[in-house]
Each structure stands twice: as structure tokens, then as C-alpha cells.
Amino acid sequence: VVSVKQALAGGTTAAEHEVTVRGWVRTLRESKGGLSFVNVSDGSCFAPIQVVATGDLANYETDVKRLSAGAGLIVTGKLVPSQGKGQAYEIQATKVEVTGFVENPLTYPIQPKQHSMEFLREVAHLRPRTNLFGAVTRVRHTMMMAIHRLLTEQGFFWINTPIITTSDAEGAGDMFRLSTLDLANLPRDDKGGIDWRKDFFGREAFLTVSGQLNVEAYALSMSKVYTFGPTFRAENSNTTRHLAEFWMVEPEVAFADLNDMADLAELFLKGIFKAVLDERADDMAFFAERVQPDAISRLEAFIDKPFERIQYTEAVEILQKSGKKFEHPVAWGVDLQTEHERFLAEEHIGRPVVVMNYPEEIKAFYMRLNDDCKTVAAMDVLAPGIGEIIGGAQREERLDYLDRRMDQFGLDKEVYNWYRDLRRYGTVPHAGFGLGFERLLVYVCGLANIRDAIPYPRAAGSAEF
């Protein structure tokens, strides 16, 4: 038994030998006189392999002629160089075993045509059978593995931070609260009423918005660490770039500053893009042909050039001088909106750009106050077509400054005492960032909607399956 990928590469030994492949019918064509060409895919690579089945097969009339797109089968036959264009090998079947026909081919949701993305979201359990979602799935895997490999090569340790948490890592109040279904034992307040807030064994708990605070504790002993897992945001934003559940990779480094983080982000993004180009050339060729014409060239250009870095203050000037009518007017002190981020990345620079040192009022409480006392050492990496893909900062390592910022944001210091300890016991400068994994995948594949970058999207208005 070989995978379709191995078969297309000539199997494991010389051609003209017997192989077995297992997979699903992608497309098929029957010519007159008892001859069928069946394209079989098993997900191992973009291309299916062509299986030639003739009337000599014992079950040709009963099974092969009944095949349709989506049917599951096991094919044994001779692997031979193919006459057809675009494929090196094909299989001349000596045995076709059908494991499952498609009940009613006319109503099978995945027809051999281009479906709308909206429709495919409604059949999220069947969409991995399409060319597009097969390609997205393989690229997603390659990027995840590249992330672990690149960070490991740089000496980072992977820390598994919790999903259930009591503190709001961003201080922005976008958390989902946990509750129990144990109706008999719901927590009661003094008056015997149900205390919904204390539903996690008598405490209030949430799904994490970021593993940053937890991973900081490990950076302050292991030096270079990262967390990589699902994170949750209760922003009720029905946009093409927000999910309620998304994956985030967050490196955190002791004795590092903001420039070190911009360097790391550059090395990191270039390494991920290079892995995709090297390992998924077949899928990227598909994206370039069908989804985003410059899908490959823009990654190559990004790898070749140094990162563009601008100050927030400069970014505001560029936007003001652009003469463009923005929906949200720009002035120093306002947070950059998607339209501004996209203008900077798409029209001004033409590729991803990092913006640094934002006004302190618009950024999270843990970010380090700069000497100007007006800005914090924050950075965002902005990508064409999507806007922010990375958010990061140098952390406030001085307890008195951190306390002042927590007061300013109205945060309860009791809840963050453990985090404040890190500043009490051997504090050191440190910095990190968070990369929204699905946003990067949207950029790499040229997708229009982040709901197509994760197998089962959870977002306002879509959480079935």
C-alpha cells in the first residue's frame, strides 16, 4: 500500500510494479467500450492519481460503472508511466474494491464544480474533500510544524499555558465565562440566589484570551519560551478577520527589547514563508492559479527584502498626508483601524510592515512605558489584505510603573498579584509577541475570510458541527 503522493512519485521501487492506493474518487470519466478513468485522491498531496479501469475487471459493470465523486475505494494495479499530460504515473487497475458508494450522487453536496465559500461553510464536515480545503489543510499543517521547528532551533521551550484562567490577559474584557451544567450544585450567594459568576468550583473563571501572562512567568526562568494553542475572544464582531476561537503562537524572551522582537518576528515570518514555499509548492501553485495571483511571488519578495519598520507617529503622518478619505479620521492618539492598517501595508509599503511605539492610552496595561511618557514599546505587524497579524510589546518590568498602568485601566491588583510577583522577585527586561495563526494563513493562501482558515470556525453566527 502506498499513498497517492508516493504513487505519483513512482512508488517505492521501479515503475511497472503492483501498488495499492486507498482514497476517494475526485472526478471520473467513462469512455465508450468499457474503459473508465478515475481520479483518486487521499489528501497526501494536491494532485489525484489517475486509475485506468477496464471492462476486464470482474466488477466493472456492477461497481466501477456505479462510481461517482466522493466514493471510497481501494485500488490495486500496475503503476506505469502515464501518457496523459500533467501526471508522471497512473495505475492500471487489476482490482477495484469499493468501500462506500455515494448514496445519491445528484444530491451529494460536493459536486465537481466551484462552490461558493459560503455554501462550503454550511458543509464544514464535507469541505475538506475539495481541492481548496485540502490545500489549506496541508499548508496549515506545514506552518504549524515550521513554527515549532523554527522556535526550537532558536532555543525556545514550548510551554503549555492553561485554557481555563481567572485573569484577563489583555485587560480588555473580551472573555467568555465558564459555567457548569451541574444545576443541583450551582453556587449560591448570601441570599441563596444563584451566583453565576462563581461557577468554576466556587470561583469565577474564563476561557483564556492569551497565554502571555502565564508564559511570561516561564520566560523569567527559562529565558526563551513560547505558548501555542487555542485562544478565545468574546468580541461580537462579524468580520472577515475575527474568530471567537483562534490559534495564537506567543514567543516570550527574557533580556529582550522591542527591536529584538521585531527581529524575531522578521526571522519567524520569513522562516514560515520559506517552509511553505519549499514544502507545499503544489498547493501554492493552486492558490496562485485560482485564488491569489501573486500568492507565491509576494512570499518570495517578502523573504528577499528586509522588514519595513515605521514609528506609529510616522504612520499617522503618512495616513494624514495620503489625501485618502478614511471612514475613521486619523489623528495622533487614535488606534489604527483596519482601513488604516491595510493602507499602510497595501498602498504605502506594498508588503507587510511593522509599526512601533503606540500611544499608551490605546494599548494593553502590561506594555512598557517609553521615556517620552506618551508612548509604550508596542509593535503591530500589518499585512496587505488583512491588517494586523502580529501584536507584541516589551513588557513593563518595573513594579511601580506596572501598578500605575493597572490603576489607569481599572484592573483589580489582587487578581494579578502573581503577575506582580514576577516584578518583585528578580525582574528583568523582557518582551514578546502574539501571532494570530489563522490571520497568517489567510495571508499566505490569499483567502478572503478567516472562517476558511480553520477547520470548524467559531464566530458570531457560525458554530455548528
Ligand code: 4AD
Ligand atoms: O494583539 P493581540 O490581542 O495581542 C495579544 O493577545 C498579546 N497577549 C500577544 C503577546 O504579546 N503575547 O492578539 C495577537 C494577535 C493579533 O495580532 C491577531 O493576529 C490575532 O492575535 N487575533 C485574532 N485572530 C483572529 N480572531 C480574533 N478575534 C483575533 N484577535 C486577535
Ligand code: MG
Ligand atoms: Mg493587537
